[in-house]
Amino acid sequence: MRNDGSNAAGEVSAARGVRSPAPPPRTARATPGSRGALDFTDVRETNLAVVLRFVRHHTPCSRAEVAAQTGLNKATVSSIVTELIERGIVEEIGASEERRIGRPAVMLTLDGRRFVALGLEVNVDYLSAVAVDLGEREVLSVHEPFPAASAGPVACVRRLAELARSMMAQLADQSRRVIGMAVAVPGLVDLHGLAVTEAPNLGWRDFPVVDQLRAELGDADFPVSVENDANLAAVGEYRAGSLSHTPNLVYITGEVGIGGGFIVDGSLLRGSNGYGGEIGHMPMLLGGPRCGCGRHGCFEALVGTNAIIRAAVPDLAGDSDELITDLAPKVAEVARRAACGDRHVVDTLDRVGNWLGRSAAVLINIFNPDAVILGGYFVPLATWILPRTHRTLAAHVIAPKQGGCKVALSTLGFTAAARGGAASIIDAIDTARLPLPG
Amino acid sequence: MRNDGSNAAGEVSAARGVRSPAPPPRTARATPGSRGALDFTDVRETNLAVVLRFVRHHTPCSRAEVAAQTGLNKATVSSIVTELIERGIVEEIGASEERRIGRPAVMLTLDGRRFVALGLEVNVDYLSAVAVDLGEREVLSVHEPFPAASAGPVACVRRLAELARSMMAQLADQSRRVIGMAVAVPGLVDLHGLAVTEAPNLGWRDFPVVDQLRAELGDADFPVSVENDANLAAVGEYRAGSLSHTPNLVYITGEVGIGGGFIVDGSLLRGSNGYGGEIGHMPMLLGGPRCGCGRHGCFEALVGTNAIIRAAVPDLAGDSDELITDLAPKVAEVARRAACGDRHVVDTLDRVGNWLGRSAAVLINIFNPDAVILGGYFVPLATWILPRTHRTLAAHVIAPKQGGCKVALSTLGFTAAARGGAASIIDAIDTARLPLPG
CATH class of the missing domain: 1.10.10.10 (Winged helix-like DNA-binding domain superfamily/Winged helix DNA-binding domain)
Incomplete structure (x- = not known):
């Protein structure tokens, strides 16, 4: 038989x-x-x-x-x-x-010559944009400071659209055509990838980003979607970072808000409604500093960029209720003072390293990943944060030898999420669902 | 063309x-x-x-x-x-x-008549065993109190082997033959599913469970493996629980140790070395009660069964360094006193509900699951724990409407892990890798 x-x-x-x-x-x-x-x-x-x-x-x-x-x-x-x-x-x-x-x-x-995908990111103090070709080679990349939190959603999307149009014009000069656009936002995104449910650090709530962006762009004949920044940054690292194709990755954003992106066996963890990866409000310290969310002692109230600036360089932070602007130069000043041996700044970053280690240990214990990748402003401050983070991790991870997990710094920096957004657009060709006119 | x-x-x-x-x-x-x-x-x-x-x-x-x-x-x-x-x-x-x-x-x-898979569980105070046929219908189920923590690993595996042999004899009388055996243990399990790296609440360390069990069984002509209890319980719930085939599930064991099992898009999260799911030592309360692991304020030091008994019925708990034995009758006494309106016990369980809610919120924020399932001793105490858990969750979950997540009680109780172990053995037939002699 x-x-x-x-x-x-x-x-x-x-x-x-x-x-x-x-x-x-x-x-x-x-x-x-x-x-x-x-x-x-x-x-x-x-x-x-x-x-x-x-x-x-x-x-x-x-x-x-x-x-x-x-x-x-x-x-x-x-x-x-x-x-x-x-x-x-x-x-x-x-x-x-x-x-x-x-x-x-x-x-x-x-064929890398004809079609490109665009990834954009709005964060509290900057916009980023990356274009990649079908082979996911980077074609164009832009990063600019922008006071998104104070500008409000409409002005913010307007500037984002200008940026996109300018990139599309450059790409058109190269006879390249955009097949899709994904926008990363630091917040909860609705199930359909159309609107931001809540982005507390931007002050956005139930904001229809995609409709707004389409209106600003005029005649975009390609799919546009919005996604959580940490999720897309994790995808960016998985696809194009220094540890690309490492099957189990945890990405932690180092922005005003702290977000998590989780690659599990090569797939992005999204959860049942796409709300997965929210690590910023892990309650780490009962009665700790007040968080933007109104609670106290959240992970991001201890290690977010605002928290670092307020604690390390209070002379530059203004009143505690005031929005901190110009984060990048202030973070640079934190690094400068730390490099000069400023005891207060060094001690502050050491404490940040401790909270980062305790929180990362929670994630390592849950996910047993191959690596935790730190992004955003953790990168320029890593010299003073990481030593304590490593010691704290060693004390708090349950698995022997940290379960094989290493801690790495993002090499994609502030373009990780945009890079991941672009890569996620390219994925659509796997199902041949994209309109790719001949 | x-x-x-x-x-x-x-x-x-x-x-x-x-x-x-x-x-x-x-x-x-x-x-x-x-x-x-x-x-x-x-x-x-x-x-x-x-x-x-x-x-x-x-x-x-x-x-x-x-x-x-x-x-x-x-x-x-x-x-x-x-x-x-x-x-x-x-x-x-x-x-x-x-x-x-x-x-x-x-x-x-x-064909449900000929072959069965066995799942066994060792926990601090009991042994469980479940046999299922190829269609995953339960054929036999045993749960018995056993002082595993004080008995030590060798005596424990000996009793487990006796249990297995007695089941195999009953199954043989029905002309059924065991095709594989999986053992659930509350601890870290090595990459190959052969030994327990560390099971602090059992006092096991680098213990070759599988070799030991094979030696006790004599002539087992089928695969034997060991796996983390919470992982297998999550599989048990996914396969046979009241929310079976819900794609995103979080299972929280309610034992002396607190473990997590995570089903993500229908797959068990194991991590890169199989060490995933360790939630018992999330640092929830700085300077909190001492945990079995030596740290303070861990999740399981606040809501584990020992912690509950010590706090709720200190008169039954003995000295703080002593091992608490006979957990089941003591938990029953906790429930009895709570039902009688004993203020101290009710308040204690309310506090447990709060810590459980805060910790479950961390997991819901990360995983955005469809449901969190509470197992073990949380089930008989749920009446007094859950009301506060629900309120705390509502305050700590970031996604609107808790991201659609509900909290459910395990209907598999103390056999969830054994049930999952048996189901996982049946999976092997998907790859036709099992020896299934004609």
Whole structure:
């Protein structure tokens, strides 16, 4: 009752095709449990997505490899590849040098020339924007100070739209076209990726970012979505950071607000309604300093950028009820004084390191990640924060040798979230759902 | 350059076969990122696994449905099903009643008569064991008080082996055979599922549970593994609890130690080395009561069963350095006094509810789960703990309406972890890796 060889082999190789590599974290919304599942009724589109995914995750590869590994027949692969090349999505990049025998195969890769994805970030004191091509190579990157918290949501989105339009103009000069845009915001984002439910440190509440941005942009013929900043920063690190493709990552933003982004087995943790990753209000110190949320002793009231500035350089912080502006130069001043050996500043950063270590230990105990990545303003202050953080972690992580977890500094800095936003747009091509006109 | 219909349809249906339903959480260890991937060289075994998985997740189903949905041809399916029936893994259960036209199809389901999986649990004051058949129906269940903490690891495993042998004898009388055994332990478990790295509340350290258990069992011809109790309890709830198949679940054990088990999008969170889920030592109260771990103010030092007994019924707790024995009757006494309106006991449980709420809020903010399930001794005390927990959660969860999260009591009680252990053994048949002799 055994199969005959050819039949069984056919079945297996077809099956193998769908055993695609571990996909990058999805940020697109889907029904929980439907991870990575396709549901196309159109055969051609399904096969196109299979080929595109394969090329994307095995670039560069030959048509023959695509056929062998996806189980699609060679004629089908050839036809699909021709279409993808015509549409500017895939390109040929000459022969593989690894082949020793026979005619060298023409290799395929994603065409980086035509389409780009845009990631934008609004944070308390800056805007960032990154454009990447289909191969996720960075094409353009902008970071500018902007008083988002005091400007209010409408003015903020207006400036964001100006930034986007200016980038799109530059990209158009390079004959590049935007296929999608994701905006990172430090706050809770609604289930559909359209509006910000609450971003306390920006003072936004139930604000329809996407509608507003579309109105400002005029005629954007591509998908626009909004997502939590820490989530997108974690995606950015997973895709393009110094520890990219490390399967279990914890990202901690170092801004006025402290957010967490969690990559679990290569997928972004979003939770049942997309509200996952809120670590800023872990109650760390009963009766501790007042937090922006109204509670006391929250994680971000102890290690957020405002908290650091108020504690380390009170002479620059103004009244306790006042919004602190110009964070970047003030953080630079904190670092300068610490470098000069200012005892008060050094002690303050040591205490910050302690609270950061205690809180990071909570996360390491829960997630047992390969690494915790610190972003934002933790990076320029790391010299004085990290020594204590390491000692506190050693005292508070339960697993032996910290469960193998290391602490790293973001190398993407203030563009991590924008980078992740752009990368998440590129993911959409895996399902061939994006309009990619020929 | 379009495909002709039959060709393309063949490719798509073959591809569809491998798009199996969201698999249940895996507890078997694998390289991170390789989630659910198969790597068989033997074609027959691969196809057998595909058919078995399909029957398991779509039971009852007909041979024709298996063929249509997996893309395997009918002869192959028929041959494989025949083999599975002969091996006692699949059985026919008569015709589907839903078919209105034509000959009624014979339906297939997993054969519950021949093979069972055993889940065992050691906890501070009890042993539990559950046997389930291939369809995960409970066949046998045992729960007995046992002073595991004072008995020491060797005596404890000896008693566990006696329990297992007695169950296996009963199962043998029913012509049932054990295909695997998983042991839940409240502690850190090594990467290979063989030894307990540290179980502070049992006093175990670097203890080779599996070797010891195998030695006691004599001639176990099946896989034996050990796993963290909270992880397995979360799997038990996900598979057999009142909220089964809820994709995002947080389970909190209510034992002497407090452990967390996290189901994220239907998969158990294990972390990079299997050490995930350690929530018992979240530092909740600086300078709080001393924890078994030596630190102060840990979550479990505030809400663990010992902490509750010491605070609520100090007259029954003995000296503070003494091990508290007979937890179940003491917890019953706590409940009795609370029911009688004993002010001290009621206030104590209210405070426990507050700490539980603050800590659960941390987890809800991070995971945005559909539900938090409370197990163990939280269940009999819930009447007096939960009201305050609900109020504290409302004050500490950031997402609106608690992000949709509800708090539920385990209906599996002290057998949740054993139930999850047994279920995790059954998962192995998805990959056809288990020896299932015909």
